[in-house]
Structure formats: C-alpha cells, structure tokens
Amino acid sequence: MYSFYGTWPWYVSGFIIGAVMLLLIYFGKTFGMSSNLRTLCSAVGAGKNCDFFRFDWKSQRWNLVVVLGAMIGGFIATHYMSDGSGVNLNPDTVTELTAMGIDAPEGKLLPDAIVGYEALKSPKVITILLLGGILVGFGTRYGGGCTSGHAITGLSNLQLPSLIAVIGFFIGGLIMSWLLLPLIF
Amino acid sequence: MKFIKFLLVGIVFGIVLTKSEAVSWYRIYEMFHFQSFHMYGIIMTAVIVGVIGVQLIKRTGTKDITGQPISIPDKDKGWKNYIIGGTIFGLGWGLVGTCPGPIFILVGAGFIGIGIVFIGALLGTYLYGILKDKLPH
Numbered sequence: 001m002y003s004f005y006g007t008w009p010w011y012v013s014g015f016i017i018g019a020v021m022l023l024l025i026y027f028g029k030t031f032g033m034s035s036n037l038r039t040l041c042s043a044v045g046a047g048k049n050c051d052f053f054r055f056d057w058k059s060q061r062w063n064l065v066v067v068l069g070a071m072i073g074g075f076i077a078t079h080y081m082s083d084g085s086g087v088n089l090n091p092d093t094v095t096e097l098t099a100m101g102i103d104a105p106e107g108k109l110l111p112d113a114i115v116g117y118e119a120l121k122s123p124k125v126i127t128i129l130l131l132g133g134i135l136v137g138f139g140t141r142y143g144g145g146c147t148s149g150h151a152i153t154g155l156s157n158l159q160l161p162s163l164i165a166v167i168g169f170f171i172g173g174l175i176m177s178w179l180l181l182p183l184i185f
Numbered sequence: 186m187k188f189i190k191f192l193l194v195g196i197v198f199g200i201v202l203t204k205s206e207a208v209s210w211y212r213i214y215e216m217f218h219f220q221s222f223h224m225y226g227i228i229m230t231a232v233i234v235g236v237i238g239v240q241l242i243k244r245t246g247t248k249d250i251t252g253q254p255i256s257i258p259d260k261d262k263g264w265k266n267y268i269i270g271g272t273i274f275g276l277g278w279g280l281v282g283t284c285p286g287p288i289f290i291l292v293g294a295g296f297i298g299i300g301i302v303f304i305g306a307l308l309g310t311y312l313y314g315i316l317k318d319k320l321p322h
Contacts, residue, residue, distance in 0.1 A: 007204070007205070007223075008204040008205045010205065010222070010224075011226060011230050013201050013202075013230070014226060014227040014229065014230025014231040015230055015234055016197065016201045017198070017201060017202070017205075017227065017230075018231040018233070018235045019234065020194055020197060020198050020201075021235055022234070022235065022242075023194055025238075025239070025242065025255060025257060026247075026249055026250055026255070027190060027191070027194075027249065028249040028250060028251055030257065030258065033289070034310075036285070037306050037307055038314075040307060041311050041314065046311055050314045051314075052315075053311075062188065063191075065188045065191040065192050065195065066191045066192075066194060067195060067289045068192060068195060070195040070196070070199035070286060071199060071290060071292060071293025071294075072195070072293060073196040073199020073203065073293070074199040074208070074289075074290035074291060074292075075199075075294050078203060078294040078295070079294075081200065081204060082203075082204075086206060087206055087209055087211055089211055093214065093215045093218060093220045093221070096218070105209075105211050109208060109209045109210070109211075109291075109296075110209065110282070110291070110298075110299075111210055111211065114210060114281070115296050115297070115298030115299065116298075119298070125298075126301060128280065128281070129281060129298055129299075129301040129302050129305065130301055130304065130305040130308075131280070132277045132280040132281030133277070133281065133302035133303060133304060133306040133308070133309060134305040134308050134309035134312065135273055135277025135309060136274055136277035136278065136283065136285065136302070136306050137285075137305065137306035137310040137312075137313070138274075138312050138313045139270050139271065139273030139275070139277055139309070140270070140274045140284075140285055141270070141313040142266055142269060142273060142274075142313050142320065143267050143269070143271040144260065144267065144270065145260075146274060146285045146286070148284070150267075151228055152232060152235060153257075155235070156231075156234075156235025156236050156238070156239050157235075157259075158236070159259060159260045160260075161260035161261065161262070161263065161267045162267075164271065165267040165268070165270070166271065167271065168267060168268045168271020168273075168274070169275040170275060171268075171271070171272045171275055172271065172272040173213075173216075173275040173278050174217055175276065175279070176217075176275065176278075176279030177214060177279040180280070181279065181280070184280070
C-alpha cells in the first residue's frame, strides 16, 4: 500500500522528523524554522530601524544552511522521488473541496486554485497568498515559534508554553478551515 | 565544512516533509477537518520519539558533538503571546497550508506562488518587530 515514490507512512515520517530534531540538539542547536524569517529580516538590514532585528544574525547561519538543505530536499523529493501517486485524500475531503471550487489533488501537492499558473493572474489569489504569509510570519514570531519549534521541539521537552501555542495553532486553523475558507473561496 | 552536517540534515528534513506530504495544502485542510489520521500520526510519532530522546539525553548527561553538556532552553513563561500569536499563525496555516518549514521547502521545489507566501511571511515578521512593544506578552 505504501511505496517509496508515493506517500511515506506517518510512522516513518514522524520518526525521521523526531530524529532530525534530536540530531540538531546533538549538534548543539535547537530545531526551529520560523526564527529563520527573523534572521533573514536582519540580514537584509531590518536592524537599522528596529531593535528586534538588531542581533548577531550571523550566529544563526547554521539554521539558514538547514533551510537551504530543506529547499534542496524539496526539489529532490518533488522532481526525482515522486511518481504522482501521492496525496490520496479522504473522499469526503475531495467532495468538500470540489464544492468550494478547489481542484482535487490527483497527485499534486498543492491546488491549482491557489498556486496554479492561471490562479496567479488573479489579484484575489495573490492577496490570499500574501495575507496568509503575513499571518504565518507575524503569528509565529509573536507566538515564539511554529510547528517545528513548539509542536515538535517544545512538546518533546514538555514545555507548557508550547502546548498553549499548539492549542492556539488549532484554534486559528479550525476557525480558518471551517468558517472562513468557505467564505473566501 | 562545519556546515555540511546542517546541509545534510536540512536535505533529509526537506525530503521527509515533502514525501510525508506535510507540505501539502490538501493534507492541512484534511487535518483541520479531522478527515485523516495522517498528519496527527506524523506529529504524534515525532513527539514520542522526541520525548524519549530528550529524556535519554537529560538522564544520561549526553554531551553534544563538541563535548559541551547539552541544555535545551526552556520557553519563556507566560501565555498571552503564545495563545494570541499561535492563533494568528493558525489562521495563516489554515489559509495557505504552510508553516514556515514548508514555505522554504516548497519554494525550493519550484512553487512560484509560495514565493509570495514567503514574502508575506518576511513582511509579517518585520511587522511584529515594529509592533512588539505595543502588543500584550
């Protein structure tokens, strides 16, 4: 049922993600992706007029290298390790999405309705993507982390603040997915 | 040379998040609608592996690669910024289906549209930097 070129099983994937986090701890670092956004802001000079970005961003270069690797990994996985058999959703999910005018995956990772060539000509779609990004960037920095920093690293270290943040992730996600998405699409 | 290990870890991370489809907008929608166990299974397994590993590190006093004692920093105390910031991030996650790691991974995979999400995420981070002192923490 599972194949190397299709969807990897959750238990294999979860195990490797946990191992990645532990490996970074062994390297003397902490696993967290959203902090790279702050580092990048500093690297392009945001520290000139804002204290929050005035720190030694070069000490975070190791994490930018992790991100560079992640980008290469994404390229390898989509171009050389996929046969188009993945993203088999619950049929109910597909029915709901179709009703909202969002195309079924049929092996694609992302809907054409959001990132397809035609969709990117639509000011509405561009606004959605930009706004979504702003919410992700603002929210992760305000909340002090994202899925990697809080849900994986923080919960693994039994941190109460991380549990609170993860509850927040789901409050926001459920409101968006159940109430707002049907209004937006 | 010292960066090679980080590059390799990043490549593995990018591949596994893509192949597990945690980078997929569809999987995030399915997760928030409780229509599949897949994403919950991934997070749960990663956390179980993480809890066991962190406990082993703490109890055995394992040193890191440079021979320094390992200390995993505790998160700052409080709850307001975690619940409010977390909820704002959740709204974005539910809308565009990408947490920060997958933004980078999908840009690397060649999704131009996610490049717009990336620009937005930088803007959002900058916005927080400017407004930080006016927000409840």
